[in-house]
Amino acid sequence: MNETNPTPPPFPTPPIPPVAPPPSPTSRAPGDAPEDRAPITGPITAIEAILRQPRRVMYQLRQPGSGALMFYLMLIAILCAVIYGVVVGTFAGKEQYWIAPVKIAGGMMVSALICLPSLYIFACLSGSQARLAEIFGLVMGMLMLTTILLIGFAPVAWLFSQSTESVNWMGTLHLVFWFIAAIFGLRFLNTAFSHSQAKSNAGFNTWIVIFMLVVVQMTTALRPIVGPTDTFFPKEKKFFLSYWTDCLRESAERGNR
């Protein structure tokens, strides 16, 4: 036996602390992962980030000097809305090639701006620490994601607009596409909201209802976006439910004839 190397005296082993499970990708806060902290340097990176690493966008919007990123988000949202608008305009052709893109991009931005103050107030009431500028950036991110997804739907929308003659059908299809895209956009906003130390989602859920109603009413206020038009703005004011009912009634009458 080696006398110079005696057996060390036993010492109490410290208790092993319970190991917390690794955070799941959905519960992870923006900035927790190193890839979230990589700067977003251009519009293409912004598109890539919002599709694959939405937390990276959320984190970067919280950093000082996020104005450039907000500008990219807004620019891409407008550009994608214009492109989708041209696809919408292919149904009626003529003036709608430029009127539909202007109405869609303009209507979308105006709807967002109308709803921005209420989102900020609801966020503050829920205990969120987000600044107004950050919320503006997040809303732009939501619009960008929504319009990018609309671009994904554009080939399908174009095919239908070339083969059908029904304005109602095309209008419904565009609304369905917008609704699906908006779900993903709102999901992005919801994730950001839940990571802004908000204690409750009730205010945000109320805001979603308000935003959806505003957008739907905007489509009626700026009608016609799909069908042929003589004037840029409609000649009479209507609530969207009454407009839709009128459209359905006209369509049913035409079908019965």
Next chain:
Amino acid sequence: MNVSLINPRFVSVFLRADAATVYEWINHRQSQLIGFCLAAIIVGAGTYGAVMGFWSAPLQALYAGIKLPLVILLTTLGNGLLNGMLAPLLGLNAGFRQCLLVVLMTFAIACIILGALSPVALFVVWNTPPLTSGTHATSPEYGFLQLTLALFVGYAGIVGNLRLLPVLAQWASNLHIARRVLLAWLVGNLFLGSQICWLLRPFIWDPDGPPQFIGRQYLHGSFYETVFEAMRRLIF
């Protein structure tokens, strides 16, 4: 398994769709995989289309043999962008090209199945009496033919998609995400594919006269409008 994609034995390896192998093809042998899938779609769907059209006339067989692969390729391309966007949003970390390849693979598997079912379909076609004064468009024989041909297409489509579910599940490390992605792709492809089919009619028989590649009269309306209108007439 390291079998060349040009080797005929590859078909069996392809149909087994082992997750690790498929992952390796998608990431490292893309051009070969695209070539194989295109060949499978053209041969498989082309053969099945030809069998469908053969019932009415040889020229219709040629047209349907060209149109059926066209439907599949146009659907893949038309929804490529959307499918590529939906995958990461639903939790699957895959690029556009990878998504396009997976969708192309599901269609290729479906087309190989259709190609394999073509002899059976031909047997059904062969045994269906031609349209005469005795057999007409509303005869049970014609209905059986339509139903059988549609059933085969539906079966091949479902199997093609389900075959790649384990691959997606392993890729996403989560069966729930894989199901969501596959369902989203399936709904999108079904939605666009039905309309493309509707526009590229007729496949079996042209009631308006001699065979045409696409009758001018078919380039109007949409599949869903027609279904909706038929339902409206039935209900109201």
